Amino acid sequence: MSIAIKGAQILSMDPENRAKPFTADILIEDDRIAAIGPDLDLSGAQTVIDGTDKLVMPGLVNSHMHSNEALYKGRYDNMPLEVWMLYAYPILGAPVLSPRLVYLRTALCAMESLKSGTTCVTDDVYESPYQTPEQLDALFQAYDDVGLRATISGHVVNRPFLDTIPFSRDFVPAEVQAQADAGTPMAAEDWLAICKDALTRLHGKSGRLNFMLAPSAPQRCTVELMQAAMEMAEAHDVPFHTHILETKVQAVTGHEFYGETLIAYMHRHGLLKKRTTIAHSIWVTDADIELMGDAGCSxxxxxxxxxxxxxxxxxxxxxxxxxxxxxxxxxxxSTSDTTRMFPVMHAAGLIHNVQTPDTDYWLSAEDVIRAGTLGGAGTACLGDQTGSIEVGKKADMLVLDMTTLPFTPLNDIANHVVYCEDGRSITHAIVNGEIMAQDGRCLRVNEAELLAELREEMPAFLAAHEETEAMNRAFEAAFWQVHRKANGRDVGVHRMGQEPAWT
Ligand SMILES: [Zn+2]
Known part of the structure; x- marks a missing residue:
């Protein structure tokens, strides 16, 4: 199988050209980029894409996604994490999903991702009360069928829920606490056995699908589980993916539970490494930033x-x-309501400008594109495989039409990618050397049929979920109190991340 792209503008993100586009041909053979250059001999290519007025850029990498929330798309608004989690990650009575519903839910995310320019995704999947091997198989199958590159987990929590959030036992009524404590968290050995099985059976599937170790967070998992997960991640050279310091409540958690910041705790237990990817890290101290940098983590x-x-x-x-x-x-x-990454790049390009008036701390379009491609690949331990257009790398790329509204009139291409484009200009999404989406259509699956089947499943699912929501409402008042109490504390973090040193 070979594909040629003739005479396109290429925004390669390679070390030499980075986000500076140049004109050249690209030859893809099997799953890899075989050649890039002017006037290549493309006569042997089975498919030739005319690059006139086209931009070729690396496929976007979504470094952190939870497809398990997809059935709650557009359902919740204006709740902080700790309150929202009661409904999206219920403590009590969540219905166990059939592998088929897991498949449809995942295919929904994979199709939207692919059509909007994501070629590689890290999907950290939590199932209630815990993930079965059949559910994990369904996830792999959906990504395999749609055609994405994906790194998939079974996200685990192995501490009693109320012991993962500070002050919760001060506010949750005793009889409601008893209900929450009645469920037994998954045993570390059982989860590790499932991970070992997934690494043997599923990791590396189709040359695109990988498994990763994803203990939820240092306040939600025992240190023994996290250390065993790190050991397994190192033995199989896969990512160790976790959540740290998303909210102010979590910044208070480190001090309340461990007498140190959660980053310092990770460091002390040997869990801060290059293969560690941390979702969020908003509430970090200066010392935390230094520890993360020294570890070279993501x-x-x-x-x-x-x-x-x-x-x-x-x-x-x-x-x-x-x-x-x-x-x-x-x-x-549920917290992003879409898988689309062009809006994430747009927001990343803007939000740091309101953190501080010191422009040294703002991100450039090139910074943003790098994070959305090559940086993302690094978070999945795939930096040498994907994330840039370079000879020898996997052929994961997008072709965009630059005669569309977002690219007209054309000025600085990198700025258009970050600030103007929304995914509508994509003509081809190529993953692992294969055209997986073209002109707004996924080529390997029947989108309309899958969506229709999912719609049919939803009334029964939502009826069960509404009962679950009603049960978990018993915690809500207490969690608002936790939110207010923690947000009243001073944790020594600059709210804006950086105060200018101007006087
Ligand atoms: Zn997350």
């Missing part, structure tokens, strides 16, 4: 989700300067 910057939950804004420039690799994520499909 950040998944979820700039839209963080706004929806009012979580805050990560100090991205400071983390980059410290040596942290930065990728962009949509986060879950």
């Amino acid at each position: 950040l998944a910057h979820n700039v839209i989700s963080n706004q929806k939950l009012g979580a805050g804004v990560a100090p991205v420039r400071r983390l980059l300067e410290a040596g942290v690799n930065v990728g962009l994520g949509s986060d879950g499909i």
Whole structure:
């Protein structure tokens, strides 16, 4: 199988050209980029794409997504994380989903991702009360069928829920606490056995699908589980993916539970490494930033989700300067309501400008595109495989039509990509050397049939979910109190991430 793109503008993100476009041909053979250059011999290519007025750029990488939230798309608004979680990650009575519904839910996210320019995604999947091997198989199958590159987890929490949030036992009524404590969290050995099985059976499937170790967070998992997960991630060279310091409540959590910041806790237990990817890291101290930089770990910057939950804004420039690799994520499909990554890039390009008047801390279009491509690949331990257009790398790329509204009139291409484009200009999405979407259509699956089947499943699902919501409403008043109490504390973090040193 070979594909040629003739005479396109290429925004390669390679070390030499970065976000400076140049005109050339591209030859793709099997799953890889075989050649890039002017006037290549393309006569042997089976498919030739005319590059006139076309931009070719690396496929976008979504560094942090939870497809399990997709059935709640557009359902919730104006709740902070700790309150919203009661409904999207219920403590009590969540219905166990059939593998088929998991498949449809995942296909929904994969199709929207692909059509809007994402070629590689990290999907950190939590199922209630825990993920079965059949559900995990369904996830892999959906990504395989739609044609994305994906790194998939079974997200785990193994501490009793009320012990993962400070002050919760001060506010939750005793009889409601008893109900929450009645469910037993998953045993570490059971989860590790499922991960080992997934690494043997599913990891590497179709040359596009990988498994990763994703303990939820240092306050939600025991340190023994996290250390065993890190050991397994190292043995199989896969990412160790977790959540740290998304909200002010979590900044207070470190001090309340461990007498130190959650980043310091990770460092002390040997969990801060290059393969560690941290979702959020908004409420980091100066010392935390230094520890993260020294480890060379990664950040998944979820700039839209963080706004929806009012979580805050990560100090991205400071983390980059410290040596942290930065990728962009949509986060879950309930806190972002979409998988689309062009809006995430747009938001990332804007939000740091209101953190501080010091323009040294703002991100450029090139910074944003790098985070949305190559930086993202690094968060999935795939930096040498994808994220840029370079000979020898996997052929994961987008072709965009530059005669569309977002690119007309054409000025600076990198600025158009970040500030004007919304995904509508994509003509081809190529993953692993195969055209997976073209002219707004996924080529390997029947989107209309899958969506119709999902719509049919929804009334029964929502009826069950409404009962679950009613049960979990018993915690809501207490969690608002937790939110207010924690937000009243001073945790020694600059709210804006950086105060200018001007006098
Ligand atoms: Zn997350």
